Amino acid sequence: MTYLTEVPALTLKNPWAHLIARRGKNIENRSWMPPESLTRVLIHAGKGWDDGPFADEWRNSLEPIATSAIVAVADLAHACNTSRHADRLRCGCNPKWAQPGQCHWVLADVRALAEPVPCGGRQGLWRPAPDVMARVAAQLGVVAR
Ligand SMILES: [Zn+2]
Numbered sequence: 001m002t003y004l005t006e007v008p009a010l011t012l013k014n015p016w017a018h019l020i021a022r023r024g025k026n027i028e029n030r031s032w033m034p035p036e037s038l039t040r041v042l043i044h045a046g047k048g049w050d051d052g053p054f055a056d057e058w059r060n061s062l063e064p065i066a067t068s069a070i071v072a073v074a075d076l077a078h079a080c081n082t083s084r085h086a087d088r089l090r091c092g093c094n095p096k097w098a099q100p101g102q103c104h105w106v107l108a109d110v111r112a113l114a115e116p117v118p119c120g121g122r123q124g125l126w127r128p129a130p131d132v133m134a135r136v137a138a139q140l141g142v143v144a145r
Pocket of ligand 1 (some may be wrong): 080081082083088090093098104
């Protein structure tokens with residue numbers, strides 16, 4: 001199995017996508033659990049900006065922040081729903097990033113793309129076009145199928 005075979009994308013607002021790709025954020029908070037078959041995911045930065053925590057810190061950052069582009073590839077180490085219906089964290093996930101009332105997609109081996117690959121985003125897990133996958137794969141030195 002090659003590295004990018006059947007790897008779907010997930011669209012996130014910034015600064016979250018950027019924080020995962022470049023700043024060590026290893027938990028994606030979602031209202032839903034990933035399919036059990038999911039082991040790897042492309043991180044896509046959408047057009048939107050989330051005005052939640054960390055927003056101000058990054059909105060005025062001089063660091064380039066990509067939008068409407070695939071910015072990273074990450075492994076899904078595991079998913080946690082222990083705090084899904086709680087109003088405070090009840091799991092051992094990193095409290096810097098894990099939010100209560102959410103499922104936690106715990107990411108590992110995040111590989112940021114040197115050159116984010118532009119494309120539009122979608123809801124849920126989605127399949128980028130073959131040319132987009134090829135451009136991602138070229139940066140990772142693997143073949144997309
Ligand atoms: Zn958790």
